[in-house]
Amino acid sequence: MENEMEQPGDLTAEEQREVLEAAMQAGHILLENGAEIFRVEETMDRICRHYGIRSGNSFVLSNGIFTTSGNEREEIFAKVQHIPVSGTHLDRVAAVNQLSREIEKGRLSPGDVRQRLDQIRIMPGKSKIMQILASGIGSACFCYLFGGNLKDSFSAFGSGILLYVYVIFVSSPHLSKIVGNIGGGALVTFICTVLYLLHFGEHLNFMIIGSIMPLIPGVAFTNAIRDIADGDYISGSVRMLDALLVFFCIAMGVGLVFSLFHRLTGGVLL
Known part of the structure; x- marks a missing residue:
């Protein structure tokens, strides 16, 4: 046959x-x-x-x-x-x-x-609750992996959960990709900074790095490198540009909040 x-x-x-x-x-x-x-x-x-x-x-x-x-x-x-x-x-x-x-x-x-x-x-994706929990757990684990302690990881867990609540209910349905990622980076930085100032964490840098990880387009960046390595330069370049744009927007959101806290505190607390 x-x-x-x-x-x-x-x-x-x-x-x-x-x-x-x-x-x-x-x-x-x-x-x-x-x-x-x-x-x-x-x-x-x-x-x-x-x-x-x-x-x-x-x-x-x-x-x-x-x-x-x-x-x-x-x-x-x-x-x-x-x-x-x-x-x-x-x-x-x-x-x-x-x-x-x-x-x-x-x-x-x-x-x-x-x-x-x-x-x-039409296969269903992961449920919203599972995505939010995965974001929190992933943030905590990355924070600990990068050198944070348990207090930092618990703070990153809460920040990661709030981040994906924002992504699912605000960013994805209502905002453009650029604005959404700037807002996500700013939100994570603001939450981690507040928790740090309230002494719920001891290493602000590890808290922010761990909490930001759910926003990082790791698969897209990896596929871009693979496409370029396979000779698909146009597709690889487009995917690479898309991933780099996300990185830039996240960094912009982090920088905006740091600048705001620096002005408000006169550089004393941060």
Whole structure:
């Protein structure tokens, strides 16, 4: 059955289009949720080749996919999808990777693939409470890892929780990325400074560094380096610029609050 499906002549024009749409959808989900460029291109190519489409070509950027196919034996197909730079959901990336393995084993028809991709697209993310708790725990652990003591870590835990309450309920739904990250850096610095002045912590620098970590786009920065290393210079540069912009905005928020406290206290307390 699998060998029969691999022959291009055995697919009707509608079936070829369904395979190409499925490959496009798989690439969209991967790119939208933080996958590397080479992974997106490889997955789309594997889906097309498994079902016998040899003329398929995909060009993937950090925020768009261009797919074409067609020759004397296969239907002409061309499609472009714009995919805005967004967050990272590695559970969906892992689900598409698993689906790709099942496709190569010959277990699924093109219709089954489209159905599974629709299910992956609507997979629920982590609950808001879990994200807030993870932010607090992560902040405390990073604070301790960077050299803070237990008092600093407890302060960072509270600051991390308040930070993600702001991210989920204020920044993400109502603010732009630039303003949201400036506000997040400022909020963390203000909370940690107040806790430090109230003697709930002993090392202000470790408290702030640990509490800021949930804002850092580590996956995006790492993927940017991998894309550049793989020769995808345009996509890698875009992702790198996006990550550096976040770093700059966080630093701006921290600097603004430090400047404010410095003026208010005359440089005595900070």
